[in-house]
Amino acid sequence: MKLLGISGSLRQASFNRKLLREAARLTPNAVYTEADLNMPLYDGDLETVEGLPQAVTNLVAQIAAADGVVISTPEYNKGISGVLKNALDWVSRADGNPWLNKPVAIISATAGRGGGERAQTMVQNCMAPFSPHLVLGKEVLVGQVSAQFGDNDRLTNDRYEAGLSALMARLAALSDV
Numbered sequence: 001m002k003l004l005g006i007s008g009s010l011r012q013a014s015f016n017r018k019l020l021r022e023a024a025r026l027t028p029n030a031v032y033t034e035a036d037l038n039m040p041l042y043d044g045d046l047e048t049v050e051g052l053p054q055a056v057t058n059l060v061a062q063i064a065a066a067d068g069v070v071i072s073t074p075e076y077n078k079g080i081s082g083v084l085k086n087a088l089d090w091v092s093r094a095d096g097n098p099w100l101n102k103p104v105a106i107i108s109a110t111a112g113r114g115g116g117e118r119a120q121t122m123v124q125n126c127m128a129p130f131s132p133h134l135v136l137g138k139e140v141l142v143g144q145v146s147a148q149f150g151d152n153d154r155l156t157n158d159r160y161e162a163g164l165s166a167l168m169a170r171l172a173a174l175s176d177v
Contacts, residue, residue, distance in 0.1 A: 001027065001028075001029055001030050001031065001067045001068060001172055001175050002030075002031050002033070002065060002066050002067045002068075003023075003024055003027055003030040003031065003032050003033070003066065003067065003068055003069075003070065003171075004033050004034075004035060004062050004063060004065075004066035004068070004069045004070070005017075005020035005021070005023065005024060005032060005033070005034045005035065005069075005070050005071075005072065006020075006034075006035045006037065006069060006070070006071045006072070006084070006087070007020055007034070007035075007037070007071075007072050007073075008037075008071070008072065008073035008074050008080055008081040008083055008084035008119075009074050009081060009083065010037065010038055010083055014074070014109075015074075015109040015142070015145040015146070015148075015149065016072040016073065016074055016108070016109045017034070017072070018109070018149055018153045019072045019107055019108075019109045019140075019142060019145075019155075019164075020034065020070060020072045020107075021034075021153065022153075022154060022155050022161070022164060023070045023072070023105070023107060023164055023167075023168050024070075025154075026161070026164055026165040026168050027168040027169075027171070027172055028169075028172060029172075030168075030172075033062060033066070035059055035062055035087075036055060036058070036059075037055075037059070037083050037084065037086070037087045038055060039053055039055035039056055039059075039086065039087065039090060040053055040055075041086055042086055042089045042090050042093075047093060052090065052093060052094060053090070056087075056090040056091065056093070056094070057094075059087060059090070059091060060091055060094040060098050061098075063091065063098035063099060063102065064096075064098040066102070067103070067175035067176070068102070068103040068104070068105070068171045068172065068174065068175040069102060069103070069104045069105070069132075070104070070105045070106075070107060070168070070171065071084070071104065071105070071106050071107070071123055072106075072107045072108060072109060073106065073107075073108045073116060073119045073120065073123055074108065074109065074110055074116065074119065075108060075110045075112065075114070075116040075117075075118055075119035076119075078118050078119075079118065079119060079122050080119045080122045080123055080126070084123070085126065088126050088127070091130075092129070092130070097130055097131070099127065099130035099131065099132040100130065100131050100132070101131065101132065101133050102132045102133060103132070103133045103135060103171050103174035103175050104127065104132040104133065104134055104135065104171075105134075105135040105167050105168065105170070105171040106120050106123050106124065106134070106135075106139075107120075107139075107140040107141075107142070107164065107167070108120050108139075108140070108141055108142065109142040109145040109148075110141075110142070110143055110145060111144065111145060111146065112143060112144070113143045113144060114141065114143055115139075115141025115142050115143035116141055116142075116143075117139065117141055120139060120141070133174055135167060135170050135171050135174060137166075137167070137170060138163055138166070138167070139163075140160065140163050140164050140167050142155075142157075142160050148160060
């Protein structure tokens with residue numbers, strides 16, 4: 001299974017990236033790729049003059065090639081990060097729709113106790129126009145995240161690991177691989 005991970009945080013050592021890597025580890029037979037959302041802010045004038053930036057073209061191709069996508073989002077001020085929203089806005093400008101019927105799972109890791117529930121809802125709302133196949137069910141909301149990973153960057157909480165494993169099994173089952 002070709003699994004694409006998209007982190008709403010640009011930090012290489014972010015907990016959302018760690019959570020994505022745990023998701024990949026827990027997905028049977030996954031070949032994992034992590035997207036790079038380091039791209040300019042959406043600007044219609046830039047698009048008119050230069051077209052889609054190469055980073056956006058790369059992301060669109062990665063989404064199209066993936067059998068399934070997992071998005072891990074922090075929660076910033078009760079919503080998703082600007083980085084993630086910007087990437088979704090840019091992808092919407094591409095010809096075609098790489099998200100159409102694509103199995104997509106949403107997870108989150110946050111410093112607060114809520115674990116990113118509002119951010120996950122916002123990602124679902126932002127994804128709705130693209131018509132992906134969202135993997136719904138019990139959410140993976142990792143709260144107070146600094147206490148949830150060990151020195152090896154693996155989840156230390158069995159409940160979180162079991163929930164993530166179940167979610168990724170549902171995603172894999174939908175990927176037709």
